[in-house]
Amino acid sequence: MNKIQVITSINHEEVEFLCEPQETLLDVLRETLGRTGTKEGCATGDCGACSVLVDDRLVCSCLVLAAETGGREITTIEGIATEEGLHPIQQKFLDHAALQCGICTPGLIIATKSLLDRHPDPDETTIRYWLAGNLCRCTGYDKIVRAVQDVARDLAGPA
Amino acid sequence: MSESIDYKLVGTSPVRPDGVDKVTGRAQYGADLNLPNQIHGKVLRSPYAHARIKRIDTSRAMAMPGVYAVITGEDFPPPPEHGDVGGEAGGSIGDLARVIMARDKALYHGHAVAAVAARSLRIADEALAAIEVEYEVLEPVLDLDAAMAPGAPLLDENCFTKNLPEKTDKPSNIAEVMVLSRGDVDQGFEQADVIVEGEYRIPMAHQGYIEPHACIANTNEAGQSTVWCCTQAHFDFRAITAKVLNMNVADLKFIASEIGGGFGGKTVVYLEPLAVLLSLKARRPVKMKMTREEVFRATGPTSGTHCKIKVGAKKDGTLTAATAWMAYEAGAYAGSPMGAGAMTVFVPYDLENFKVEGYEVLLNKPKVGAYRAPGAPQSMHAMESAMDDLARELNMDPLDLRLKNAAEEGTRAPYGPKFPVIGLKECLRAAKAHPNYTRALPEGAGRGVAVGFWFNFGLQSSAEVHINENGTVTVVEGNPDIGGSRASMCIMAAETLGVPYESVRTLIGDTESTGFSNSTGGSRTTFATGMAVVRACEDIIAQCRARAAVTWGIDEDQVLWVDGQAIPASGVNDELKPLSLADIAENAAKTGGPLLSRASLTAKGAGPSFSVNIADLQVDRETGKIDVLAFTAIQDAGRAIHKAYVEGQLQGGAAQGLGWALNEEYIYNADGIMENAGFLDYRMPVASDLPMIDTHIVEVPNPRHPYGVRGVGETPIVAPLAATANAVRDAIGIRIHDLPLSPPRVLAALDAAGD
């Protein structure tokens, strides 16, 4: 097997790995690099559990070849919190009980970050359509949407 | 009814103790563990829905470099002849053994016929392709009518219908019949002023948990195996794996990973015995995970059904008689929720005359598994639709019609016993009083209501409570946390002990490190395991009072436990300074050693839980597409321990019920191959499909639980089916009997009505 060497950056840290040409970024994150915070729900781009940011663009890591990621900046769920603690999105998901089983949560948090980076003050419809690619089977989305609204309110600061 | 009690923590919504790991990606789910030297297992699945397996040749696969083990049905001990699957999933262990690995017949497309373990997934796939299977393809039986018809091809020549009045020696695809009746229905219908009838069909539907099944088994040369897996029931998984492989339970250790959803679907064993056996042969850890497609094709969805309902009532709305005929798809092997369907169909109502006839039918589809309130959504969809039709005929408010006939404490349930304290009328009144019930609808929109129900369960639970040396509390129990149950356990422990929520942590023990518990299912965890936790905490309090008594040198009965500390009974020994849990723990070495307690029980008296749902929706008359405008879930929780997670259960169940009502279904082609085995075409609701889901928690406490818990997980999925169908009826004036209410079906109904 002709393995390909890739040097990329994951959560602002240079990472080097070998991959097969048809391996996906999800495969490499989970199996080669042990970053299992990114989840696999379908491997066909239909559930969003494997959402990551590639150069700040929201994508399903199951639909990105690992070989394509050389020189890119990849953000995974493991890179969302900082030394100061949880990211506000993570905290609001907890405060609002916006997760039950939690398997979709990493993908939803990444997707929410991408949403708020682009639309800091989204209305409910914008939130729901932005997150439509992230399936959650436990919550009915209600508390997730409320958590996102609450983060947005906080980011907007006191009126 | 019950006096209001001021709890400090019960009914609040603190952050769950396992939360940070779940929002940072640290929490380990079924597929997240990798072991040194591990290899990968994959399953070869039948390409036919019905076929005799004539020969399997694994020699080419076994000879491939990188392949460590290949197994087929021949590598398993004969399926056990006796015994049922305990508690949850239903069916016999022998049949489950055949689901895990087909023996002489493949009974559905996707049925496991062989498995391999190899160095990489790619090699495993190549090895699967190298296994030669010779099939004799048989005609598949794919729907209830065909399966029940005389002369239908038989799935099992040794299946003789159970519970017939006369024993039969003619094999049949009808595995079981069941009749429930009371009174005289003919006479009851004679007394009726109005009679409505309907015939309803619902296709098979899947739980749709986002995490595919996954496990890793590490079996040593002595045949001892450690299995890590995502499961709702690691103790039950251990038991089944032991029976299917004829192993000693003591040689199996099951560790429950975090679990990415189950809804009943992860009470059933599929991969674990394969992984244990492959690992034994390969002498390496074997990891197995299903693809999403395998989850759809080869795990246990819930029954497709066919129900016929007839209900009669007097002009004032009093029900006089009702009959139901229902057939439930069991899939390839017996064991379906038909019994629960039959028991729940008329359960909300005080009915003097009724008859329910139920059939459980084998066909060439996967063996059904448990899915949230198994059996009830289908049968209650039929009855609650008929009740809506009846209310229209009688020109009565649909909630008033239900209130008029609603069961209450002392009403005889259709399944026999009298109801204990229940909250159906409270839910109906709450619905009537809810602003969402009277809010004006947009032009052309419709509103529907329906009632839901589940028995709720008890079963066995164990719990231990350890007091750490600084007075913090560790609760250990054996129920995988699927939706925040650790937080509920912490609340109940902290409330009972009188300590802050933050000082309690709850762990889920593996099968070697804590006592037996049945599954996280049937809405039993907060009820039964919670009861064990409370009892163990009460034992800790008793111990603390004894420790305080010896510390102070006074009698134990002179010590009270108030707000998390031992205090002397009032009036005497007032000079003694209260001893907190931390004080007692710190001094434990001198007063008898570490503080720990445990409780184990078979919980009785789970409280039945009723719900009422209100659905508002709009129908696009040109395309048949339904837009859900508002949804209100009202349910009797007994007592909500963690309020937000109770609301979450109501909202999640509503979303699943709406999905089932609107678009979800197993679509089969003529060969018995599911055509939509993926999230693209098995259309579960996405965020933009749903509105906010309003909840209203009714609390009629269950006297059998220390905090009044009934259990809340099952009931929420029941009412949305009929509430949606009734709202469509309201919006377009047409009763559509079958689900899902997908756009082509709705548009066809509109066209047929000449719209």
Place this chain on the structure above:
Amino acid sequence: MAHVVFPGHLLAVTDGEAELDVPACNVRELLAALEQRFPDAGDELRKSTIAIDGLICQDAFLETLRPDSEVFFMPRIAGG
């Protein structure tokens, strides 16, 4: 003396008897008495969920029965 009621699906193993009174102080005694009377029924009865005076028990055995207790045998129920 408990009043015992069998649902329709059990009548095949109870010789068609739907209701009867059985002298028993607890479920263990009740099951033993029923098994003696209906030798084919033992397995089915022991697998059943039992409701005693409205209280549903999945694994009933030691529960005490009052002289006027009502005992219903129900199919075992699955749960999600």
Place this chain on the structure above:
Amino acid sequence: MEAFAYVAPSSIDEAVAELAKHAKKGHRAQVLAGGTDLLVQLRGADIEPRILVDIKKVAETNRLHLGKNEIFIGAAIPSAVLNENTELVELLPGLLEAADLIGSTQIQGRATLGGNLCNASPAGDTIPAMIAVGVSCVIIGGKGQREMPVEKFVLGVGRNALKAGEFLVGLKIPRPKSRSADAYMRFIPRTEMDIAVAGCGVSVTLDAKGLCKEARVAIGAVAPTAILVPAAARALIGTTLDDAALAAAAAACSDAASPITDKRGTIDFRRKVVGVLCRRATAIARDRALARKALGV
């Protein structure tokens, strides 16, 4: 060919050379742009090894140019990037709506117009929208560059006009004339994440009085390929795009459809709904064109 390989040429010449090399050897080479269809195929139905030629590093496939007379959209530009270009969205709202409908936000970040077109699914959302606005495909191969209209490019289910060694570099679109506008609508059972059960792209140009002087109507998911429906256009031209004209165009679309019954919809349903979509999309295109007319653009 024994194994997979991945190459990412950085120029058109390199890409052409790469494709030519494999074509000559008879090896299977497949062009990778967004990969949202290709990677799913690699996991499922089509697992045979091949050479994956990633064209995203070729500058021309990423070029977006809004010229005076012509717009060029590189074949590898993700839909999300296109939709962030407000000028483009204003010029071709229908085409961009179609691009915006392909999958989730995640898919948007990868999926390209070029990929949607080359994948040649009967239900590809952007194809009817492209036909409606008269898109030409810019194809490059060993023998140089050629162009052809989209409606000729798609040959059948999953089949396109690319020859071995060729790839799609980009799309050329005539800049919409004054008082013109386009619209695209599709039908799916949910609000997102589904494949179109029927789709309709429309573009109209009004004259100074507000009469429709040019129109193109294309429908998708109701035939083996997306098709242009000249009869629908004829029903619109010369009218004020009033209800009667819209109804006539809708009927023409229903007539032109030759759908199948499958897991996503029935023949009857698709035939009816494609007419409804035509009517609704035409009304949107008309209103947009009227708004432009009012603004004098």
